[in-house]
Amino acid sequence: MKAETIIHWVVSALKPFRRNKIPAEKKIRAVELYLKGLSYRQTARILEISHVTVWETVQKLAKAVYQPKLLTVKKQRNSIAVDETVIKINGKKRFLWAAIDVESRKVLAVWITVTRNWWIARDFILVDGAVWYKSAFKSLGLSFVHVTFGPRNSIERWFRTVKERTKRFWNNFRSGDWRRVHRFVFLFAFWYNFVRVHSRFGDPPGDVTEWLQEVIPELS
Secondary structure: OOHHHHHHHHHHHHOOOOOOOOOHHHHHHHHHHHHHOOOHHHHHHHHOOOHHHHHHHHHHHHHHHHOOOOOOOOOOOOOEEEEEEEEEEOOEEEEEEEEEEOOOOOEEEEEEEOOOOHHHHOOOOEEOOOHHHHHHHHHHOOOOEEOOOHHHHHHHHHHHHHHHHHHHHOOEEOOOOHHHHHHHHHHHHHHHHHOOOOOOOOOOOOOHHHHHHHHHHHHO
């Protein structure tokens, strides 16, 4: 299924855009080009619209997708890999956390924090050897698996995919509101789950129709 079709379904269900002189199809194309790696201005030039329109379009879809705060359908998971990486917001170091289903490669959760410690790490289960993970599980009386390679490769690949996109602006988000940054990362994770073709599967890891069936009742 084409990326435009998947995004069109989401736009039709969530209705993030107001009706105006710019067709929804052009806005959908703008989102696709931007998430694939083009800048706002590059996308604007291709579609012959303003870069502000592209920015507003991406922000509106990101806010709509983020509203239910679900990146995939709820189900039992056999193993989850968790890690964090450094990003910058207005030149200041921040930590981007992610949790991934090892089997399906779906991103389950993302978050951005100013620091990293056992309070933040306490809900994660398949981890690296960092002390904050050990402390988190000790505090909960839970066991965990310390994995350096193998299953954790899925989350390392996810971070590489994110950095391939963010390196276009030197991994530094310029925003006075960190929530916009988080919504962008959330939208990118949604793109990764339901739109971007995964080399292992030949399709996206997730089924967007299942996601819509679960989130629409929460929004009504």
